[in-house]
Amino acid sequence: MMHLAAFLFTPGSHSAGWRHPDAVPECDMEFSEYVRIAQVAERGKFDTIFFQDTVAVNGSGALDGVSRYRPSQGRTAYLEPTTLLAALAVVTQRIGLVATATTTYNEPYNIARRFASIDHISNGRAGWNLVTSQIEDEAGNFGADHHMLHAERYERAEEFYDVVAALWDSFGEGALIRDKASGNYIDPSKIHFQDHVGKHFKVRGPLNMARCPQGRPVVTQAGSSGPGMELAARTADLVFTAQSDLGEAQAFYKDLKARARKHGRDPSHVKIMPGLMTIVGATEAEAQAKYRDLQGLLSDENSMRLLARLCGDLDIFALPPDSPLPPLPLSNAAQARQRHLMDKAARENLSIIQTARYLGTSLGHHLLVGTPQRIVDTMEQWVTSGACDGFTLLSPHYPRPLEQFVDLVVPELQRRGLFRTDYAGHTLRDHLGVPVPPNRYEIANA
Amino acid sequence: MMHLAAFLFTPGSHSAGWRHPDAVPECDMEFSEYVRIAQVAERGKFDTIFFQDTVAVNGSGALDGVSRYRPSQGRTAYLEPTTLLAALAVVTQRIGLVATATTTYNEPYNIARRFASIDHISNGRAGWNLVTSQIEDEAGNFGADHHMLHAERYERAEEFYDVVAALWDSFGEGALIRDKASGNYIDPSKIHFQDHVGKHFKVRGPLNMARCPQGRPVVTQAGSSGPGMELAARTADLVFTAQSDLGEAQAFYKDLKARARKHGRDPSHVKIMPGLMTIVGATEAEAQAKYRDLQGLLSDENSMRLLARLCGDLDIFALPPDSPLPPLPLSNAAQARQRHLMDKAARENLSIIQTARYLGTSLGHHLLVGTPQRIVDTMEQWVTSGACDGFTLLSPHYPRPLEQFVDLVVPELQRRGLFRTDYAGHTLRDHLGVPVPPNRYEIANA
Numbered sequence: 001m002m003h004l005a006a007f008l009f010t011p012g013s014h015s016a017g018w019r020h021p022d023a024v025p026e027c028d029m030e031f032s033e034y035v036r037i038a039q040v041a042e043r044g045k046f047d048t049i050f051f052q053d054t055v056a057v058n059g060s061g062a063l064d065g066v067s068r069y070r071p072s073q074g075r076t077a078y079l080e081p082t083t084l085l086a087a088l089a090v091v092t093q094r095i096g097l098v099a100t101a102t103t104t105y106n107e108p109y110n111i112a113r114r115f116a117s118i119d120h121i122s123n124g125r126a127g128w129n130l131v132t133s134q135i136e137d138e139a140g141n142f143g144a145d146h147h148m149l150h151a152e153r154y155e156r157a158e159e160f161y162d163v164v165a166a167l168w169d170s171f172g173e174g175a176l177i178r179d180k181a182s183g184n185y186i187d188p189s190k191i192h193f194q195d196h197v198g199k200h201f202k203v204r205g206p207l208n209m210a211r212c213p214q215g216r217p218v219v220t221q222a223g224s225s226g227p228g229m230e231l232a233a234r235t236a237d238l239v240f241t242a243q244s245d246l247g248e249a250q251a252f253y254k255d256l257k258a259r260a261r262k263h264g265r266d267p268s269h270v271k272i273m274p275g276l277m278t279i280v281g282a283t284e285a286e287a288q289a290k291y292r293d294l295q296g297l298l299s300d301e302n303s304m305r306l307l308a309r310l311c312g313d314l315d316i317f318a319l320p321p322d323s324p325l326p327p328l329p330l331s332n333a334a335q336a337r338q339r340h341l342m343d344k345a346a347r348e349n350l351s352i353i354q355t356a357r358y359l360g361t362s363l364g365h366h367l368l369v370g371t372p373q374r375i376v377d378t379m380e381q382w383v384t385s386g387a388c389d390g391f392t393l394l395s396p397h398y399p400r401p402l403e404q405f406v407d408l409v410v411p412e413l414q415r416r417g418l419f420r421t422d423y424a425g426h427t428l429r430d431h432l433g434v435p436v437p438p439n440r441y442e443i444a445n446a
Numbered sequence: 447m448m449h450l451a452a453f454l455f456t457p458g459s460h461s462a463g464w465r466h467p468d469a470v471p472e473c474d475m476e477f478s479e480y481v482r483i484a485q486v487a488e489r490g491k492f493d494t495i496f497f498q499d500t501v502a503v504n505g506s507g508a509l510d511g512v513s514r515y516r517p518s519q520g521r522t523a524y525l526e527p528t529t530l531l532a533a534l535a536v537v538t539q540r541i542g543l544v545a546t547a548t549t550t551y552n553e554p555y556n557i558a559r560r561f562a563s564i565d566h567i568s569n570g571r572a573g574w575n576l577v578t579s580q581i582e583d584e585a586g587n588f589g590a591d592h593h594m595l596h597a598e599r600y601e602r603a604e605e606f607y608d609v610v611a612a613l614w615d616s617f618g619e620g621a622l623i624r625d626k627a628s629g630n631y632i633d634p635s636k637i638h639f640q641d642h643v644g645k646h647f648k649v650r651g652p653l654n655m656a657r658c659p660q661g662r663p664v665v666t667q668a669g670s671s672g673p674g675m676e677l678a679a680r681t682a683d684l685v686f687t688a689q690s691d692l693g694e695a696q697a698f699y700k701d702l703k704a705r706a707r708k709h710g711r712d713p714s715h716v717k718i719m720p721g722l723m724t725i726v727g728a729t730e731a732e733a734q735a736k737y738r739d740l741q742g743l744l745s746d747e748n749s750m751r752l753l754a755r756l757c758g759d760l761d762i763f764a765l766p767p768d769s770p771l772p773p774l775p776l777s778n779a780a781q782a783r784q785r786h787l788m789d790k791a792a793r794e795n796l797s798i799i800q801t802a803r804y805l806g807t808s809l810g811h812h813l814l815v816g817t818p819q820r821i822v823d824t825m826e827q828w829v830t831s832g833a834c835d836g837f838t839l840l841s842p843h844y845p846r847p848l849e850q851f852v853d854l855v856v857p858e859l860q861r862r863g864l865f866r867t868d869y870a871g872h873t874l875r876d877h878l879g880v881p882v883p884p885n886r887y888e889i890a891n892a
Contacts, residue, residue, distance in 0.1 A: 016629065025624040025631070029656045031567045055555060057637070057654045076632050077622060077656045080563035086529035087567045090536040107551060109501060109587040117526035121477045121533050140650030141555040176523060178471040183462065183745055185471070186522050191503070204586030208503045210475045210523045299629055 002383050002418045003271055003390030003432060005098065005240070006041035006402060008034075008051040010078050013277060014396030015306060015360040016297035018074055023397035028078045031087065037399050038088045041095055044406030045420050047431040048096025048127060049088070050220070050240065050392055051081045055105055056137035059305070082114045089122035096428030098127030098220055098238075104153055105133060105142040108163035108201055115217040116168060116209045124213030124427030128164075129220040130235065132157045135309070150335065154227035156200045161219070161235045163203050166194045168216045169439045170206030192441040215436035218428045224252070224336030233259030236270060237434045240392045242340045243274040244366040245347060249387035269434045274382075275365030276391040278375050279401070280408050291369045294396055295361070300353060303360035307352070310338050310359075321353035337364055365394055372412040380418055448829050448864045449717055449836030449878060451544070451686070452487035452848060454480075454497040456524050459723060460842030461752060461806040462743035464520055469843035474524045477533065483845050484534045487541055490852030491866050493877040494542025494573060495534070496666070496686065496838055497527045501551055502583035505751070528560045535568035542874030544573030544666055544684075550599055551579060551588040554609035554647055561663040562614060562655045570659030570873030574610075575666040576681065578603045581755070596781065600673035605644045607665070607681045612640045614662045615885045616652030638887040661882035664874045670698070670782030679705030682716060683880045686838045688786045689720040690812040691793065695833035715880045720833075721811030723840040724821050725847070726854050737815045740842055741807070746799060749806035753798070756784050756805075767799035783810055811840055818858040826864055 010033075011018035011025040018025035027033035041049050057076055081099030089097055097118060101111050111128070119126035132153035133139070139148075148156070172190030179185075194205030221236035223229065232239045233256055243249035257267035279294065281287030300321075308316050312329045319326065325345035328338045341364055345355045361367060368375045382388050395401045413419035429436060456479075457464035457471040464471035473479035487495050503522055527545030535543055543564060547557055557574070565572035578599035579585070585594075594602070618636030625631075640651035667682035669675065678685045679702055689695035703713035725740065727733030746767070754762050758775045765772065771791035774784045787810060791801045807813060814821045828834050841847045859865035875882060 011624075011631075018624065018631070019626040019629055021626070023626070025626075029566060029622070054654065055559075057652055060637075060639075060650070060652060074631055077617065077654050079566060080559040080655070082529055083532035083560055083563040083567060086532040087536050090533050105553060106556065107588055110552065113501075113526040114529055117529040120475060120525060121529060140648075142553055143648040171523065176475070178457075178464065180465040180467070180469070180471075183465055183743070183748075185457075185464070185520055191506075193506070202586075202589040204506070206503050206506060208500070208523050209526070297629070302629075 001420060001433075002379070002413065003273055004044070004046045004419065005048045005050040005238070005273055005390070005392040006037070006046045007275065007392050007394045008037065008049050009075065009363070009394065010034075010398060011074055012397035013363050013365070013394035014294055015074050015302055016299065017294060017395075017397035019297040020294060020397050022400040024399065025397070027398045028076070031079065031084075033398065034079065034084060034088060035091050037402060038092050038095065040399055040402050040406055042092050044410045045423060046095055047390070048098050048428055050129065051084065051099040053081045053100035053102070054135065054138065055102060055133065056135065056141050058135065058137060059309070060137050060140075082118065085126065086118050086121050089118060089125065094125070094423040094426065096125045096127055096218065096431060097122055098129055098218065098428075100129040100131055102131050102133045102138070103157040103160035104148060105138065108160050108203055109167065109207070112164040112167035112207050113209060116207065116212045119212035119214055119217045120210070124429070126212070126214070127218035127220055127238070127428055129222060129240070130157065130161060130231075131222060150225070151227065154223075154231060157231055159198045159200045161231070163194065163196050163198075163201050165216060165235075166196060166440065167203070167205055167207040169211065169441055170194070171209070171211045172439055172442050173211070176210055211439065214427050214429050215439070218432065218434065224340070228336060229256055229259060232256060233265070233270065234263045237429075237432060238271045238273060241272065241274045242337060242365050243387070244340075244344060246382065246385065246387055248343065249274060249382065250385065253386055253388060271389040271432055271434070273390045273392045274388050275363070275394050276379070277362040277365055277367045277394040277396060278405055278409060279367070279369040279396070280372055280375060280404050282371065284370055284374070287370045295357070298357060298360050300356065303356035304353070306359045307356040310341065316352060319352055322351045325350060325352050325355045340364060362394055372408045375409055376412045376416065376418070379413070380416065383418065447866060447879075448825070448859065449719055450490070450492045450865065451494045451496040451684070451719055451836070451838040452483070452490075452492045453721065453838050453840045454483065454495055455521065455809070455840065456844060457520060458843035459809050459811070459840035460740055461520050461748055462745065463740060463842035465743040466740060466843050468846040470845065471843070473844045474522070477525065477530075479844065480525065480530060480534060481537050483848060484538050484541065486845055486848050486852055488538050490856045491869060492541055493836070494544050494874055496575065497530065497545040499527045499546035499548070500581065500584065501548060501579065502581065502587050504581065504583060505755070506583050506586075528564065531572065532564050532567050535564060535571065540571070540869040540872065542571045542573055542664065542877060543568055544575055544664065544874075546575040546577055548577050548579045548584070549603040549606035550594060551584065554606050554649060555613065555653070557606075558610040558613035558653050559655060562653065562658045565658035565660055565663045566656070570875070572658070572660070573664035573666055573684070573874055575668060575686070576603065576607060576677075577668060596671070597673065600669075600677060602646045603677055605646045607677070609640065609642050609644070609647050609649050611662060611681075612642060612886070613649070613651055613653040615657065615887055616640070617655070617657045618885055618888050619657070622656055657885065660873050660875050661885070664878065664880065670786070674782060675702055675705060678702060679711070679716065680709045683875075683878060684717045684719060687718065687720045688783060688811050689833070690786075690790060692828065692831070692833055694789065695720060695828065696831065699832055699834060717835040717878055717880070719836045719838045721809070721840050722825070722837040723808040723811055723813045723842060724851055724855060725813070725815045725842070726818060726821060726850050728817065730816055730820070733816045741803070744803060744806050746802065749802035750799070752805045753802040756787065762798060765798055768797045771796060771798050771801045786810060808840055818854045821855055822858045822862065822864070825859065826862060829864065
C-alpha cells in the first residue's frame with residue numbers, strides 16, 4: 001500500500017505557480033484556504049498533510065547594499081505551523097497533521113508539549129518534522145550572526161530528539177486517576193522524570209501532559225546528508241527526501257533501511273516518501289500545455305536567486321548562464337540538496353540556467369508531467385521496485401493542482417489497488433502502519 | 447461597561463473543586479471539554495477566555511527523599527495553551543482567546559509568530575499573557591538548576607516585549623501585493639527589519655507573517671510586584687491581579703493608571719481585571735451550602751502544601767497551624783502574591799491554616815458567596831468606585847460553576863446595564879475598547 005503526504009508550501013512549490021490564473025496566492029495567510037487544502041487532501045485519503053517551515057523571511061539575510069530585502073517571487077509570509085495544525089485538527093477527521101519545527105532554535109520541553117497537545121486535540125494525528133535550521137536567514141532572528149555548523153546542528157538535533165521522546169513518556173498509562181472519593185488526582189508512581197543531562201540540554205521533566213493517543217506523535221525527517229540519514233534511520237517514522245532518479249532512489253532506500261536495521265529498528269516502520277510534483281492532463285498534450293504555461297511564468301532572475309542560495313561562496317551570477325553547472329562548494333546549509341542538484345545536472349547535462357529553472361519549478365524535486373495513467377505508471381514502478389514507500393506530493397500552486405491530483409490520479413491509484421479507497425484506522429500511525437511505541441519507563445517496570 | 451474574562455485553570459481554581467459531584471476533571475486533557483467551557487463563556491458574552499500556564503508539573507521540583515513527586519490534588523496535566531487557543535478559534539466566533547506564555551524560557555521570534563498566527567486564524571481575537579516564570583519547578587526543564595533572579599526576569603521580559611511588539615510591525619499595510627501580472631509578490635519597501643541588539647536578545651527580523659487583524663494581539667500582564675506593575679503600565683492592555691479588599695484595589699488601580707499615564711499612555715486603554723471567584727445560589731442559604739460542600743472537600747495537607755510553595759526557606763510545617771501567619775521571606779517567586787496573602791492575613795487575623803485554606807479555595811483571589819443580587823452588588827461597587835474595570839472569573843471546577851455564573855449572574859449584570867447583552871465588535875480589542883496600535887514603521891514614514 002502506497003503512502004501519500006500533501007506538502008504544504010504556500011503559495012506553491014513552483015516558484016511562480018502563484019501567478020497562474022487558477023492560483024489562490026492568498027492561501028499564504030488565509031486560514032480558510034488552508035482548511036480547503038486540508039479537506040481536499042482528506043477527500044483524497046492522503047495519509048497526512050506536511051507543512052514546511054522556516055523561522056525567517058527567506059532571502060532576508062541578503063544584504064545587497066541597495067534594498068535590504070531581496071524579494072523572492074513567492075513564499076514570504078504564512079501561518080505558524082503548530083497553531084495552524086491545531087486549528088486544522090478541528091475541521092478534519094482522519095488526515096494526519098505534520099509540521100516542521102526546528103531543533104536549532106527551540107527548547108525540547110516546548111516542542112514536546114506542542115506536538116503532544118496537537119496529538120490530543122486531533123485524537124492521534126500529529127506529526128513532528130524534526131529539522132535542523134538550514135539557512136543563514138534564520139540565525140539572525142535568534143541572536144546569532146552566523147549559523148551553527150552543520151555537524152553541531154545534527155549533534156544538537158540527536159540530543160533534542162532523545163529529550164523530546166523521553167518527555168513524551170512522562171505519564172504512564174492511568175497516571176491520571178482523578179478519584180473524587182479518595183482525592184487522589186494522580187498516581188505518583190506513574191509519573192516519570194527524565195533527569196536528562198547532556199551536552200546541549202539539561203531537562204528534568206516530567207512533561208505536564210498525559211501520554212498522547214499515538215504514544216508519541218509521528219516523527220518525520222527530511223535530512224538526506226550523512227548525519228541527516230543517520231538521524232532519520234534512528235528516529236524517523238517517515239522520511240521526506242528529494243530523489244528524481246530511480247536508481248539513486250533505490251540506493252537511498254536500501255541505504256536508509258539498512259541503517260534503520262542497524263539501529264535495531266524494523267525497516268518497514270520507516271516510510272520513505274520522496275517529493276513528487278505532478279502536472280496532470282486528460283491527454284499528454286494537455287499536460288504538456290499546462291507545463292508550458294507554468295514555465296512561461298518563471299522568471300530566470302528569480303530562479304537564479306533560488307540557485308544562488310545553494311551556492312555558498314561561489315558567485316553563480318558571474319558565470320555564463322549557459323555553461324555547465326560547476327561543482328557547488330558544500331556549504332553549511334543543505335548539503336543533500338546541493339548533491340542532488342549536482343547529480344541531476346551531471347546526469348542530464350544541465351546548464352546553470354537549466355538547473356536554476358529545475359529548482360524554480362519543483363524545489364528540486366521529481367517532476368512528472370502527463371496523463372494520470374502515465375504518472376501512475378511511474379509511481380507504481382517506484383513503489384514496486386524498492387525506490388520508495390510512497391510520495392510527498394508538491395503542488396505548483398493551491399488548491400487546483402491538488403484537486404486535480406485527487407480527482408484524476410488518486411482514482412487511478414485506487415483502481416490498480418495501489419492506494420486505500422478509505423481510511424482504515426483513525427490515527428496517523430494507523431495510516432502509515434507504524435505501531436505505537438511502548439513507554440520506555442513501563443518496559444523497565446514490567 | 448464592565449469587562450469579563452473567564453480564567454481557564456483546569457481542572458479548577460479551587461484546589462479540591464474537581465472532587466465535587468458536578469465536576470468534570472477530565473477537562474484537563476479533553477479537548478471537547480475545553481470547547482464546552484469556551485462556548486459557555488461566549489454564550490455569557492465574556493470578553494475573553496484566559497488560559498494560565500506553567501511549563502512544568504507543579505510541585506515536581508520538590509525532592510522529599512521518598513517519592514520524587516509530591517502530588518498536588520489537582521492541576522497536573524493539560525493541553526498546551528497556544529495550540530489549544532488556535533483550535534478553540536475554530537469553534538467560537540467572537541470571544542477573545544488569551545493564553546500565557548513565559549518570557550523566561552522562550553525566544554521572542556517564536557512567541558511573536560504563534561500569537562500573530564492565532565490572531566489571523568481567529569480574525570483578531572488573540573491575546574498574549576506575558577509572564578515571567580515564577581516557580582523553581584520550571585527552571586529544571588530548561589537547563590537551569592535555579593531560577594533566574596526576579597529582577598533579571600523582569601529585565602528580560604521588558605526587552606522580550608519590545609522585540610515581540612516590533613516584530614508584529616514587520617509588515618506594513620499592503621506589503622503582500624501578490625500581483626500575478628507583474629510577478630511582484632511583495633513590496634520590499636513595506637517589509638520592516640528590527641535589527642534589535644539588546645542585552646538579552648539580538649533579533650534581525652522581519653517576522654514572516656502579515657500584520658495581524660488587531661495590529662498587535664492584545665497583551666495582558668499579571669505581575670503585581672513593583673517591576674511587574676511597571677511592565678504592565680508600559681505594555682499591557684489588560685491586567686489580571688489579585689485584590690480582595692476594596693481600598694487596596696482602589697489604591698492599586700490608581701497607582702497602575704498613573705504609571706500608564708507616565709508612560710504616555712491613555713490610562714483607559716489599560717483594563718484592570720482582578721480575579722474573582724463566585725459561588726452563586728438562588729438564596730443566600732443555598733450559596734452558603736454550596737460553599738460548605740466545596741470546603742468539605744479541601745484537604746488541609748494539600749492546602750498547606752500550596753502555602754508552603756510561597757514560603758521560600760521558611761518551614762511553614764514546623765509552626766503550629768493555628769498560630770498567626772508569620773511574615774513570609776520574600777522569595778524569588780511570586781512576590782506580589784506573598785504580599786497579598788500577608789495583607790489579607792493581617793487584615794482578617796488569619797492563622798496559618800486559615801490562610802492555607804483561603805489559598806486552596808480561590809488561588810488567593812477574591813471570593814464572593816451569595817445570591818446573584820448580592821454578588822452583583824459588590825461587582826458594581828468595585829467597578830463604579832475606581833477599584834477595577836472588570837473581573838477575571840475563576841471557577842472552582844468546570845463547567846457547572848461557569849454555567850451558573852452565565853445563567854444567574856450575567857443576566858443581573860445586564861439588567862443593571864453593567865455588561866453587554868451582545869458583542870458589538872468582532873475583535874478582542876473591540877470588546878475591550880482598546881484601539882489598534884499604529885505600525886511604528888509607518889508613523890516614521892508618514
